[in-house]
Amino acid sequence: MIRSVTMARAVAAALLLLAGAVRADAGATFRAQFGDAFLDRYWALQPDAAIAVGYYRYAARIAVPDAAYRARRLAFLERSIAALRRLPEAGMDAAMRTDGAVLLSQLEQERWSLAEFREWQWNPSLYNVADAFALLLNTPYAPEAERLRTVSQRLTQVPAYYAAARAAIARPVREQVQLAMQQSQGTLDVFGEALERQLAGSALRADERARFLQRLRAARVAVEGYIAFLEALDQRLARDGGGRDFRIGRAAYERLFGYAIQTGVTPDALHARALQEKERLHERMAELADHLWPKYFPDQAPPPERVARIGQLIARLSDNHATPAGFYDEVQALIPRLEDCVRTHQLVDLDPSRPLAVRVTPPYQRGVAMASVNAPGPYDATAKTYFNVTPLDAFTPAQADSFLREYNHWLLQILVIHEAVPGHYVQLVYANKTPSRIKSVFGNGPMIEGWAVYSERMMLESGWDPSPEMELMYSKWLLRVVCNTLLDYGVHVRGMQEDEALRLLRDEAFQSETEARGKWRRAQLSYVQLASYFAGFSAIYDFRESLKQQLGERFDLKKFNDRFLSYGSAPVAVITPLIGAADVSR
Structure with missing residues (x-):
């Protein structure tokens, strides 16, 4: 009996050693084939993208987008995808398996875009050398x-x-x-x-x-x-x-959605959830409007229709906004206040060595969004992160007023939370520090945008402006996120027309004329990206809430946030299996 036990232990030890050797071999193979040497070849084919992540070895080159270049890039993608699929996944640890999954999805999306979607043929706005030149100069x-x-x-x-x-x-x-x-x-x-x-x-x-x-x-x-x-x-x-037609159609939308979203949801399911969330938000906003109505309209009876009641109160609150000349200064002033709140409530670590610089949006980046963040890549992580704010000087007085009413006293705060602290700026600083180069450089849009939307909810839950006015306006903002999905899906899959889109945005999402028309323009110029906000937010929030339910009072919010961000900008579906209850418990 003793001999049998000894033999069993010896066999188990041998199997463990063998498994360790297999993992070591698999790890060595993965690093050899898809480590820095692979990324160097990748950046050699895409020098502008390399500059954007701080890799300057090929900065003197421009990839001339002719047929020969496309053939070289396609051949590289085909070889790399085939090599990735040959790797013995069972022998890799979780970090390498998820690196492989992120990279395979990235390369397959690029191959599909190049060979089938062929955006290079019908989208002239893809051709612009300005960004790389500006980065090199600045x-x-x-x-x-x-x-x-x-x-x-x-x-x-x-x-x-x-x-x-x-x-x-x-x-x-x-x-x-x-x-x-x-x-x-x-x-x-x-x-x-x-x-x-x-x-x-x-x-x-x-x-x-x-x-x-x-x-x-x-x-x-x-x-x-x-x-x-x-x-x-x-x-x-x-x-x-x-x-x-700017609409890409159901087949292309579903294919692109599969590559880009990666939260475990289908386009149809996300659209259905967005419809449900729109109704839930309308119900809550109606309650808030009833509560606030006597304060702002003491001598006026509220209209019987729910959306009219909500819309009228939002319009009154929107009178409280910055001036065109003061808009930029108000954005700047919010950042230190937000940083102080994050530190006070211990929500996430901030890195004082990576300050955020607010600037006027460069002209070559204008035309899509009024505010955005440009962050350095992991190869040059000490470079500046810019919060771009587009000036209103190109607007007519009526357009500027409409814009400022949209980004009023309350929504301007949510915008800066989203773009800066603890939204995009903080998440991208974390991404540059992740040990996985792959998870850092190949960022997943729904994770990045989802974190920014999640950070808004987190800040309000943590006590940032607990007023009913802020809750009403935040609900309006979240309604925008929801309607982004309805708009994107509606336009590209269901053939939604401009008048229907504007009714959705103005009448059901309570957006100003300027904002609604700007969003319609954006829906014409992008595909799936608008759905990434709600998809990412829903997945992150659901995951956090499931862990809170498991742990109760032992759940540590800061541990969750720090751990979630530590995996770079990987897809939510890649991150969630890597975090267990023990990782976020007090």
């Missing part, structure tokens, strides 16, 4: 003279880039043509007088400056030629038609 990853020499080399490739772009475009979406025209004008600003002044004051030799100016002029001519091409294209599409 990010002090190297001495200025070195960066200007890199920019000079890139400038030589700009004419070929735009020539290839013109050759690639066929049956474009007219709305994307118009966006490309607007943003390409912003590219000329990047290549404008400010760059010439920077060059004149630099340490470059006189001959280098002369070559730079020559190349800069040729690049401007190339961008101007692309704009002229787009203007002619827009006129022809207006006159003769022949362009592609």
Whole structure:
């Protein structure tokens, strides 16, 4: 009997050693095939994307988007996907399995987009060199003279880039043509007088400056030629038609949704949940409106219709808003207050060595959102994170008033929570610190947007402005998130028309005219992205609540937030199996 037990233990020990060896072999194989060397090859094919994550080895290159380039990239994707599928998943630990899953999904989406979706053919706004140039000029990853020499080399490739772009475009979406025209004008600003002044004051030799100016002029001519091409294209599409509908249709939507969302929900199920949530929010908002009505309309009977009652009260509250001149300053002033609240309530760790810089949105990034965050990648994590705020100077007085009423005293706070603290800015700082390069650089939209929406709810739950006015306005904001899903699905799957979309946004989501029309424009220019907010938020919140239910008073919110963010920007469905109740318990 003793001998049998001893033998069993020996066999078990041998099996454990063998399993360890298998895991070690699998881990070594994964690191060898999909470690830094693989990512280097990936960035070599996509140097602009590399610059965006702080990888500057190929910064002097521009990927000229011609047929030969697409063939090289497709071949790389095919080889990489095949190699990933051959890996012995059973021998990998959880971290590597999830890295593999994130990478496989990323590469498969890129292959599908390149070979089947073919957005490169019908979306002219994809072709824009401005962002990478602006990052190289404004990010002090190297001495200025070195960066200007890199920019000079890139400038030589700009004419070929735009020539290839013109050759690639066929049956474009007219709305994307118009966006490309607007943003390409912003590219000329990047290549404008400010760059010439920077060059004149630099340490470059006189001959280098002369070559730079020559190349800069040729690049401007190339961008101007692309704009002229787009203007002619827009006129022809207006006159003769022949362009592609901006709606991508059910089949493409479901395929893209599967790649992009990754929360374990289907488009139909998410749409159905959004409809239910819209009704729940309307019920709660009606209760709040009844409570607040005597305070704001003491001598007026409320209208009998629920949405009319809610809408009238929201309109009155929206009178409390910033001025056009003071909007930027109010955004800036909110950030330290939010940081103090996060620290006081111990919601999540903040890193004082990574400050957030508020700036006016660069012209080449305008035309889609009024506020956004540009964060550095993990390769250059010490670079600045920018909170972009688009100025209102392009608005008419009526448009500016409509915008400011939408982002009134209460909703401006929610906006800054979402974009900055503890929303996108905080999450992306965490993402840059994750040990997994793959989970950091290949960010999942629903996780990123879902965290920002979740952070809004968390801040209010933690005591940020507990007034009924804030709850009503926050409910309106969450209704916007819900209606983003209804709009996105409705437009691209069900063929929703503009009048129906505007009724949804104005009459049921209580959005201002400017905001509603801006969102309609966004729905024409994007696909699935608008659904990512509600999908990600729902998945994160449901997961947190399930852990709270298990643990009760032992649940530690800060531990949950820190642990959840520690996995970079991986999909929610990838993160949730990695966190157990013991990880977030006091």
